Structures are given as C-alpha cells and as structure tokens.
Amino acid sequence: MPLGSDEVKRIAHLARLALPPDTVDAYARDLSSILTFVEQLEAVDTQGIQPMAHPQESKQRLRPDVVTESDQSARFQSLAPRAEMGLYLVPKVIE
Amino acid sequence: MEWEVVIGLEIHAQLATRSKIFSGASTAYGAEPNTQACAVDLGLPGVLPVLNAEAVRMAVKFGLAIDATVASRSVFARKNYFYPDLPKGYQISQYELPVVSQGAVEIELDDGNVKTIGVTRAHLEEDAGKSVHDAFPDATGIDLNRAGTPLLEIVSEPDMRSAREAVAYMKKIHSLVRYLGICDGNMQEGSFRCDANVSVRRKGSHEFGVRTETKNLNSFRFVERAINFEVERQIDVLESGGAVVQETRLYDAAKDETRPMRSKEEANDYRYFPDPDLLPLEIDAAFLEAVQAELPELPDAKKRRFMGEYGLSAYDAGVLTASREMADYYEAVIEACNGEAKLAANWVMGDFSAHLNKSACEIGEAPVTASMLGGLLIRILDNTISGKIAKEVFEAMWAGEGNADAIIEARGLKQISDxxxxxxxxxxxxxxxxxxxxxxxxxxxxxxxxxxxxxxxxxxxxxxxxxxxxxxxxxxxx
CATH class of the missing domain: 1.10.10.410 (Arc Repressor Mutant, subunit A)
Incomplete structure (x- = not known):
C-alpha cells in the first residue's frame, strides 16, 4: 500500500511533526515499504478470531471510587513555562 | 417542497463519582483552578490510568435501564487531537467496542402518542479541561480540574423528526440519569450537555441528507432553538440550490444562531486505536445481576403505577414522575395525609410547584416539607379550614411561620362550623x-x-x- 507525499504531509500535520520539505519523499518511500511489509499479515485467515485489544491475556483491574490525591498544583505549576492565578498559560487560542 | 428533519443527539452525562475515571483526584465542582488535577490528569510522563469501578457500575446501570446490551468485553481507545486543555494529546474513550449498545427509550409526543428512540451506544470516556480565553490579553488560561472527569456519552439513532422530539428525548435521558443517581443533571455546571446532529431531506426520501453537528448545547431551550435555526438554515441553502457542508457548528445563544467552528476542521481524523495502557474491561453475569438488583423504580414504571394506584391522568402522572425528587415528595405527602392521592396531586402540582418555580429552589430545599404539606391537607379534609384558607396557610408555611396547625392557631383561621x-x-x-x-x-x-x-x-x-x-x-x- 504505497503512501503519497500528500498523505505523508497530512499525517505529519495531524501528529504536529515538522517535516522538512526535502524529506517528504524519503518518508513516503520508507513508510510505504513498512506498510508493504506489514501487509503480509493479510495472508493469514482471521475469520472468527476476536481482534486483540491488548497483548496481555488479562482484564482491566478496577479501583474503588476514593479520592486519594491531594493538591500538588504548586509543585506541578513550578514545572510549567507559564502559570498565573492558578491557571496554566498557553499561547492564545482563538475559537 | 416538503422537507423532513432528521436529528440524532450525542449526550454527555458527567458521572457522579467522587474521584476521576482514571485517577484518584476529586471531581467536586467549583474548586480553585488546577487544585484537583493530579499527575495522571496532567498526563505527566510515567503515569498510568486505573479505571474507576464506580464509573463502570454507573454505565452498566444506564445500560440495564434502557434495555441495552451490556458488553461482556469492551475496549478503551485513544482519540487523538491537539488542544491545550487536553494534556495527553488524546482523550481516552471507547470506539469499536463500547460498554453499552443497542438500547431504547420511549418519549411522549405532543399528540400524546409514544415513540421509541433508539440508543445506538453509550460509552465511557474522560472529560477534557477548560480553556479560559478572556482572562489574559496574550494567553489562554487552562484549568485541568475537569480533565479526567468520567463521562458517559450517550449516542442516539437518527430517530427524531423535530426539535420538540429531540427535547423530549433529552429530557427523558436527563430524568433517567437522575433517577439512576449516576449524574446530577446540572446543565449550568455542564454536567449534562449535548451535541445535535441535524440534516434535512425531501419528504419520502430514504437517504439521509448531509448533516451538521452543533456542539455543546447546555439547556433544553438552546437545543430546541439551535435545531430550529439549523433546520431553517439548511432548507434555505438547499432551496436556493446550494449544498449543505458537513461541519461542526457552535450555537451562539446571544444571537440565536449557529455558525461554523473554525479550529477543528482538520481534526476530523482522530486516528483511534486501542489504548495500550488499559486492558479490556470485562463484565460478568454476576456483576450485571448485582447492578440489576440495585436499579430503582424507573420513570415509566413509576408513571404507570401512579396512574393505577392513585388514579391519576397520564399527564398528571407524567408531571409527578418527571423527577425522582418530585415523585418521592408526592408519595410522602400522600402518606402524610392518609392516602388522599388526588388532593395531594392537586397541591403538589399546584401551589407547591408554583412556589418552587417562583423561588427557583430545589425540592430538597423547599421550606414546606412533605409532612408539612400533608399536615395542611389533613386540616382541609377534617374541615378545620377551607381550601381557600389553606392557600393562605401554605403561603405562611412557605414564609417559615411554622407548620399548618401552628399557623391556623396563631392566625385564628379555624373554620366556623358552629x-x-x-x-x-x-x-x-x-x-x-x-x-x-x-x-x-x-x-x-x-x-x-x-x-x-x-x-x-x-x-x-x-x-x-x-x-x-x-x-x-x-x-x-x-
């Protein structure tokens, strides 16, 4: 399944990855060959087999509904580039 | 040209757990910004989500209440998009295998007929944080207290054919989640909100028209008005030879119009995949049975019982069972006035409801308790006072002057029967x-x-x- 350069650019944008224009073709080629490699799996008959959601043969453990966390916002906010009035500040988002 | 309206709703109900869906941080509303956002909610490196058992139980409760299939195995998936109030860059949700699917609820139409609305699915997911756009001139503030709050997203079939039906359906789900005690239903605080998918098609056509999704409608009135606006807009577009564009729109209550959202156009590709941090959620028969046993009497059943047991009309029974608090109050009044169900219904729906509306208070905060109202009705029944005087006594009770007997005594209102x-x-x-x-x-x-x-x-x-x-x-x- 070959990927075109437009698709590569779109995927990079969705993942917010900056892709230098001169690398797009190389990525398209590499990603296409990875997909082609994985395509071999399509030869396997998967009829009646439940899709695997997790490699571990186990089920989700549940925790009781209890508040166990205390307020550590001061420590967390000391890591943030900008915080004021208890809010984390980010570049202006215009809706 | 006759047009048919097709509406489906996605309702987000915040589950009334104490802690978040994947962390032990509190979900209490109204705390100082970010004081209830822990390392898991912030998406700091090295943390892992652990699923809240109560959130699962609440989702299952809802599934059983709408006769849905509760999946013995469901899977959490990552919904990927970038927004500052979504710290991880993905929202943990459910995609291909939701916990609840294929249920239905009945709504009553304006003409009294009953219509069944299908519920395609209901899945568990985490809420995002809140962006504060107007507090700083050069920045957006982010409050992550809400991030990680458990949500049940309830997706209907495109079964509704008018804004009125959509509102009736939304009210039904609202009443149901409150009966079940799984959501406080507070729309002002955003605990219960909805997105409306609206399209129109030529009457008789079997194919759906192109739909738009209007986001974040947080009142019944806004749902009705946003849908009506959208229907008219789409019909105008089509009748003038244009085509409806599939897009996400926002309802602006101040202008009473919907308009396209700019920022998320390209975000339609969420690249869902199973979340490797979470194992499949398994629900066994014993758990289902235990939850089934906890289900309270649901609105429809209660309404039928009120009609049979108390001889109420369908309308009155509907009003009195609209919320669990109202139904409980009514039944407590009946008990306090020796079973005079009709008289109790008149007073609960009449003076009591009128005073509730006027003072905008909740039933639990009403100054006239069920036993006080029952005590008043007893005095009507034993001819101590007339119905007219009773209204005066009721006013006085509401104003905090004591119970009926004390007021009748103090004001000398006893009927002259001599x-x-x-x-x-x-x-x-x-x-x-x-x-x-x-x-x-x-x-x-x-x-x-x-x-x-x-x-x-x-x-x-x-x-x-x-x-x-x-x-x-x-x-x-x-």
Whole structure:
C-alpha cells in the first residue's frame, strides 16, 4: 500500500511533526515499504478470531471510587513555562 | 417542497463519582483552578490510568435501564487531537467496542402518542479541561480540574423528526440519569450537555441528507432553538440550490444562531486505536445481576403505577414522575395525609410547584416539607379550614411561620362550623339586604353567590362552605 507525499504531509500535520520539505519523499518511500511489509499479515485467515485489544491475556483491574490525591498544583505549576492565578498559560487560542 | 428533519443527539452525562475515571483526584465542582488535577490528569510522563469501578457500575446501570446490551468485553481507545486543555494529546474513550449498545427509550409526543428512540451506544470516556480565553490579553488560561472527569456519552439513532422530539428525548435521558443517581443533571455546571446532529431531506426520501453537528448545547431551550435555526438554515441553502457542508457548528445563544467552528476542521481524523495502557474491561453475569438488583423504580414504571394506584391522568402522572425528587415528595405527602392521592396531586402540582418555580429552589430545599404539606391537607379534609384558607396557610408555611396547625392557631383561621354562630351572621346579612333577599325569593337564585360572599367577608373566609351554603338556602327560602 504505497503512501503519497500528500498523505505523508497530512499525517505529519495531524501528529504536529515538522517535516522538512526535502524529506517528504524519503518518508513516503520508507513508510510505504513498512506498510508493504506489514501487509503480509493479510495472508493469514482471521475469520472468527476476536481482534486483540491488548497483548496481555488479562482484564482491566478496577479501583474503588476514593479520592486519594491531594493538591500538588504548586509543585506541578513550578514545572510549567507559564502559570498565573492558578491557571496554566498557553499561547492564545482563538475559537 | 416538503422537507423532513432528521436529528440524532450525542449526550454527555458527567458521572457522579467522587474521584476521576482514571485517577484518584476529586471531581467536586467549583474548586480553585488546577487544585484537583493530579499527575495522571496532567498526563505527566510515567503515569498510568486505573479505571474507576464506580464509573463502570454507573454505565452498566444506564445500560440495564434502557434495555441495552451490556458488553461482556469492551475496549478503551485513544482519540487523538491537539488542544491545550487536553494534556495527553488524546482523550481516552471507547470506539469499536463500547460498554453499552443497542438500547431504547420511549418519549411522549405532543399528540400524546409514544415513540421509541433508539440508543445506538453509550460509552465511557474522560472529560477534557477548560480553556479560559478572556482572562489574559496574550494567553489562554487552562484549568485541568475537569480533565479526567468520567463521562458517559450517550449516542442516539437518527430517530427524531423535530426539535420538540429531540427535547423530549433529552429530557427523558436527563430524568433517567437522575433517577439512576449516576449524574446530577446540572446543565449550568455542564454536567449534562449535548451535541445535535441535524440534516434535512425531501419528504419520502430514504437517504439521509448531509448533516451538521452543533456542539455543546447546555439547556433544553438552546437545543430546541439551535435545531430550529439549523433546520431553517439548511432548507434555505438547499432551496436556493446550494449544498449543505458537513461541519461542526457552535450555537451562539446571544444571537440565536449557529455558525461554523473554525479550529477543528482538520481534526476530523482522530486516528483511534486501542489504548495500550488499559486492558479490556470485562463484565460478568454476576456483576450485571448485582447492578440489576440495585436499579430503582424507573420513570415509566413509576408513571404507570401512579396512574393505577392513585388514579391519576397520564399527564398528571407524567408531571409527578418527571423527577425522582418530585415523585418521592408526592408519595410522602400522600402518606402524610392518609392516602388522599388526588388532593395531594392537586397541591403538589399546584401551589407547591408554583412556589418552587417562583423561588427557583430545589425540592430538597423547599421550606414546606412533605409532612408539612400533608399536615395542611389533613386540616382541609377534617374541615378545620377551607381550601381557600389553606392557600393562605401554605403561603405562611412557605414564609417559615411554622407548620399548618401552628399557623391556623396563631392566625385564628379555624373554620366556623358552629351553626349557632353562623346562623347569627346569616340573620344579620339577610336583615341588612332586604332588596337582594326579595330578588332571590322572586327566583333570581344566582344571588346565592352574593350572600355567600357577604358571609365569607363577615367571617374573614372562615365559614365552612358546605355548611354556609346549606344554612343560607334554608334561611333564604324561609
């Protein structure tokens, strides 16, 4: 399944990855060959087999509904580039 | 050209757990910004989500209440998009295998008919944080207290054909989640909100038109108005030869219009994949049985019981079962007034509801408790006071003057049932209104109302009405 350069650019944008224009073709080629490699799996008959959601043969453990966390916002906010009035500040988002 | 409207709703109900869906941080509303956002909610490196058992139980409760299939195995998936109030860059949700699927609820239409609305699915997911756009000139503030709050997203089939039906459906789900105690239903605080998918098609067509999604409608009125606006807009576009564009729109309540959202156009590709941090959620038969056993009586069943047991009309039973609090209050009043269900219904739907609306208070905060109202009704039933005086007593109870007996005593409102006293008053009135007496005796029997009025005035409304009528008739004819 070959990927075109437009698709590569779109995927990079969705993942917010900056892709230098001169690398797009190389990525398209590499990603296409990875997909082609994985395509071999399509030869396997998967009829009646439940899709695997997790490699571990186990089920989700549940925790009781209890508040166990205390307020550590001061420590967390000391890591943030900008915080004021208890809010984390980010570049202006215009809706 | 006749158009048919097709509506599906996605309702987000915040589950009323104490802690978040994947962390032990509190979900309490109204805390200082970011004081309830822990390392898991912030998406700091190295943390892992652990699923809240109560959130699962609540989702299952909802599934059982709408006769849905509860999946014995469901899977959490990552929904990927970038937004500052979504710290991880993905929202943990469910995609291909939701916990609840294929349920249905019934709504009552304006003409009294009942319509079944399919619920495609209901899945568990985490809420995002909140962006504060107007507090800083050069920045957006982010409060992550809400991030990680458990949500049940309830997706309907495109079964609704008008804004009214959509509102009826939303009210039904609202009532249901509150009956189940899984969501506080507070729309102002955003605990219950909805997105509306709306399209129109030519009447008789079997294919759906292109739809738009209007986001974040947080009141019943806005849902109705946003849908009506969107329907008219789409019909205008189509009738002038244009095409509806599939897009996400925002409802602007101030302008009463919807407009396209700019930022998320390219975000339609969420690249869902199973979240490797979470194992499949398994629900066994024993768990289902345990939850089933906890289900309260649901609105539809309660409504039928009220009609049968208390002889109420479908309308009255619907009003009195609209919320669990209202139904509980009503039944407590019945118990407090020796089973006089009809009288209790009139007062709960009448004076009590009117006062609730006027003072915008919740039933639990009402100054007149069910036992106080029941006590008042007892005094009507045993003829201590008339229905009219009872309204005055009710006002006084609402104003905090005590219970009915205390108010009747303090204000001297006891009905005059002593026939000697009443007779003396009536004799007086007859003596001072000879002209009216003559007319009455000449056949103008409508004048009885005049005499009743005079007697009520003389007794300040305290005359027993039946007794007064009987005495008046006897004396006037004599």
């Amino acid at each position: 026939s000697g006293a009443l007779e003396a008053i009536i004799d007086d009135i007859i003596a001072s209104h000879p002209a009216q007496v003559e007319q009455y005796r000449a056949g103008k029997e409508k004048l009885i109302g005049f005499f009743v009025g005079q007697a009520m005035k003389a007794t300040q409304g305290k005359a027993n009405p039946q007794q007064l009528n009987a005495l008046l008739k006897r004396k006037l004819s004599g």
